[in-house]
Amino acid sequence: MTAWRFLTAALLLAASAVAAAPGRPNIVLIVADDHGTDALGCYGNPAIRTPHLDALAAEGTRFTHAFCTTASCSPSRSVLLTGQHGHRNGMYGLQHDMHHFQSFAGVRSLPARLAAAGYRTARVGKFHVAPESVYAFQTVLSGGAANDPASLGRSPVEMAEHTRAFIADPDPRPFFLYFASDDPHRGNIVLPDGRPSFDTHPAPNPFGNRPGGYAGVETVRYDPADVRVPSFLPDAPETRAELAQYYEAVSRLDQGVGRLRRILHEAGRREDTLVIYLSDNGVAFPGAKTTLYDPGIRLPLIVRAPGHRRPGSTQKAMVTWADVTPTLLDVAGAPAGPGECDGRSFRAGLEGSPLEGWDEIHASHTLHEVTMYYPMRAIRTRRHKLIWNVAHPLPFPFALDLAQSPTWIGAERRGATYGPRAIAAFRQRPRLELYDLERDPDEIANLAGDPAHAALLRDLTARLREFQRTTRDPWLHKWDRE
Numbered sequence: 001m002t003a004w005r006f007l008t009a010a011l012l013l014a015a016s017a018v019a020a021a022p023g024r025p026n027i028v029l030i031v032a033d034d035h036g037t038d039a040l041g042c043y044g045n046p047a048i049r050t051p052h053l054d055a056l057a058a059e060g061t062r063f064t065h066a067f068c069t070t071a072s073c074s075p076s077r078s079v080l081l082t083g084q085h086g087h088r089n090g091m092y093g094l095q096h097d098m099h100h101f102q103s104f105a106g107v108r109s110l111p112a113r114l115a116a117a118g119y120r121t122a123r124v125g126k127f128h129v130a131p132e133s134v135y136a137f138q139t140v141l142s143g144g145a146a147n148d149p150a151s152l153g154r155s156p157v158e159m160a161e162h163t164r165a166f167i168a169d170p171d172p173r174p175f176f177l178y179f180a181s182d183d184p185h186r187g188n189i190v191l192p193d194g195r196p197s198f199d200t201h202p203a204p205n206p207f208g209n210r211p212g213g214y215a216g217v218e219t220v221r222y223d224p225a226d227v228r229v230p231s232f233l234p235d236a237p238e239t240r241a242e243l244a245q246y247y248e249a250v251s252r253l254d255q256g257v258g259r260l261r262r263i264l265h266e267a268g269r270r271e272d273t274l275v276i277y278l279s280d281n282g283v284a285f286p287g288a289k290t291t292l293y294d295p296g297i298r299l300p301l302i303v304r305a306p307g308h309r310r311p312g313s314t315q316k317a318m319v320t321w322a323d324v325t326p327t328l329l330d331v332a333g334a335p336a337g338p339g340e341c342d343g344r345s346f347r348a349g350l351e352g353s354p355l356e357g358w359d360e361i362h363a364s365h366t367l368h369e370v371t372m373y374y375p376m377r378a379i380r381t382r383r384h385k386l387i388w389n390v391a392h393p394l395p396f397p398f399a400l401d402l403a404q405s406p407t408w409i410g411a412e413r414r415g416a417t418y419g420p421r422a423i424a425a426f427r428q429r430p431r432l433e434l435y436d437l438e439r440d441p442d443e444i445a446n447l448a449g450d451p452a453h454a455a456l457l458r459d460l461t462a463r464l465r466e467f468q469r470t471t472r473d474p475w476l477h478k479w480d481r482e
Helices: 003-020 051-059 073-082 110-116 156-162 164-168 237-266 321-331 406-414 423-427 451-470 474-481
Strands: 026-032 061-063 120-125 175-180 273-279 301-304 313-315 360-365 376-381 384-389 432-436
Touching: 026 237, 026 321, 051 237, 051 273, 051 301, 073 110, 073 321, 110 120, 110 175, 110 321, 120 156, 156 164, 156 237, 164 175, 164 237, 237 273, 237 406, 273 321, 360 451, 376 451, 384 451, 432 451, 451 474
Parallel strands: 026 175, 026 273, 061 313, 120 175
Antiparallel strands: 061 301, 273 301, 360 376, 376 384, 384 432
């Protein structure tokens, strides 16, 4: 045998050994777009029909304190797929069109790491991160631009069918499937001149719903009178009409999750596959998306591990999307090295076992659209939250889909408040916001200037600055030089 043939045989043998290594499940990561805990049956909303996601929670673990680190699509997805905050990996804002943000070329992403560890990798649906060389998947099952009305990401059952051959492939290697829907993001309409727009006022935004429906999806419609209005939103006709559309998109997504799980079962992969469901950020209404208030960052996280021994369990540990990559690498037997990720593995808690020392999270938002410079950093404990608005002299900038929402337009026309918050306070924010979440879950009463909370403010500020230092935040110096 020549040296080359010997080397080739040795590499094939090594690859076979990696593929056959015990305890290496397939991994399916399902990422919704703008889905909060407000619209899931298993998170306490009896008005919405999400039977497949509820079943996933009943069989697995439902996390009660899971958070994205930034309520903006591309930056959040970059954190999810790298384990690094956006201010460290370079994805400061949206990737598409003129926004053009992208991660640094040297960043190592989850799909690249799993491929190096012997996994087959594929993605389907929304991508919305860059560059592709960093976020490389071996197989691309569908393309489509962000917020594209024609994207496959709006047809989740069809998305699931596109994964069938990949899942059923007899290749002995485990697989990683990234299943990213466009639902339930707000939907574009096409103007007469061909330009897309979110502006549907006075009609509610359709949230991707359309009269003809989608392949394989049973359209589930909702009466606006029956929806549950979250406490941060105004209970007004416009809000209820939009929530009804949002619910319909969530129910469509739920059916896609159901079809995907059925395909796993039919391929004999149900019991050797780890399934994770989460969202990139909260619902697309002002007060949630693009903010660091809880409606924007506190999100669903449902996990079903192979051979789950504690079905229907809940996990109270405070985790963030920075922890997802280190967790999945740990599950895959290829843990990240020290300092490579800003998060840490919560593998030990996947079945609901208590995790000690998971009582604090950090958040970091810099931009959404390229014109929306408004860096914010936050620390949240179980009871308190501190938000530092770095550029607080500026008015808070509005994302296009939020500024054009009938819910916001209606609130502005009616008066001075948007839900429980004054519109003036929403538009112009102070340097520091400190909230007692037990007494003030809507984050209205700012305690930053209260002498009785001065010691707490100093403590949280010091811990926030230390987080910035350890995650190499370029905005750290703004504490002293802004």
